[in-house]
Amino acid sequence: MEYLRGSKNYEERRKKQYAILEDYFTEKGIDLEEVKRILKKQVVELPSWAVGNSGTRYGTFMDKGAAVTIWDKVDDCAEIQRCLGVTPVMASHVLWDKTDDGRFEPVREYAEKKGMRIGTVHPNTFSGQEFRFGSICSPVAPVRESTKAHFVDCIRMAREMGSKSIGMWLADGTSYPGQDSLAERKHRLFEGLKTLYDAMDPDMTLLLEYKPFEPFFYTTDVPDWGTSFMMCRKLGEKAKVLVDLGHHLPCTNIEQIICSLLDEGKLGGFHFNNRRYADDDLILGTVNPLEIFLIFNEIVDANVRGLDTGITYMLDQSHNIENSLEGIIYSVMNIQTAYAKSLLVDRKILAAARAENDVVVSNMIIMDAFNCDVEPLLAQLRLEMGLSDTDPLRNHRQSGYAQKAAQERKAGILTLGGGA
């Protein structure tokens, strides 16, 4: 199928549209050169666990050619990077990224050869019979000890892969009131995290994720940003909060959380995905593009206020009915779209409208940026970045990569269910 974006006329029209955009925003005092400079600098980490057949907890629809080994995953991420240019990093999940001999220096070397590096390393504390009552919060002392040993081993793996950050999601919790002492669990939580924190190198960062539900249903031990923030503050400078967009109760105002964490210097990063009902791990920007725009709007606002945000942007998605690589490419495109729009908010006129408490116009100014078609800007960006096609999805589809992978690889299931 040839989508409209594939036609030559469309490319020509897009060039003209870029010139019009440039004219319009120059008049407003917004420099598109600066906007493009910021967009070129953005780095999005690709999830190694999402390039293979990931699926849902109920099952996985298989794609021929989906990555099976860690080497396949590096190859897939390198292909995505070839199309996008802002994704030279692969985040790793240790459970699903094993090597035959347990050594990870070769992964680093292989990634480097492919123009990639390894980003955030995620320990696993939820797959195994021993985790019935949790990991570091478990009332069973030997489980807590073996989890701590796993943490220390994850630091070794991170070192070997050249990674500087650890992404920690704890699946710990209780399913019934009375099951365990919540106070004792809180103390065990801190003790376990401290072991991880103390094992890290001085230049490493701990990103602590939170989630209010699943796989336990009465309590989770890090249920919300407040608990993550509290633990990070107690741990020290190297610990920051990781926000997974799917890990909130309905109607939570995530952009406000982002604003508060940025203001406190404690926003470490994102696990981007989109949700409709729960932790759905869908393609970012497909269900609620306004939310991702408003999140970026707070990030840009913090930058404008002079805050050094230093955020690790990661995807944490699970692709079931869509092809994984296409789903990931589309997600990153949607990230860039939201970020570009948020950079186009006329903040000078917004400040003036706010000063007059002009509620309606203030909102219109924000929505003007959201409604702006930034496709010509992103096409121009990709041209300037030297990408071989201004449309990353078309670039990938026309490359023959998927067909080649389908011939060379055997389909395999790596994981059952997303939700981390």
Ligand SMILES: [Mn+2]
């Ligand atoms: Mn996550």
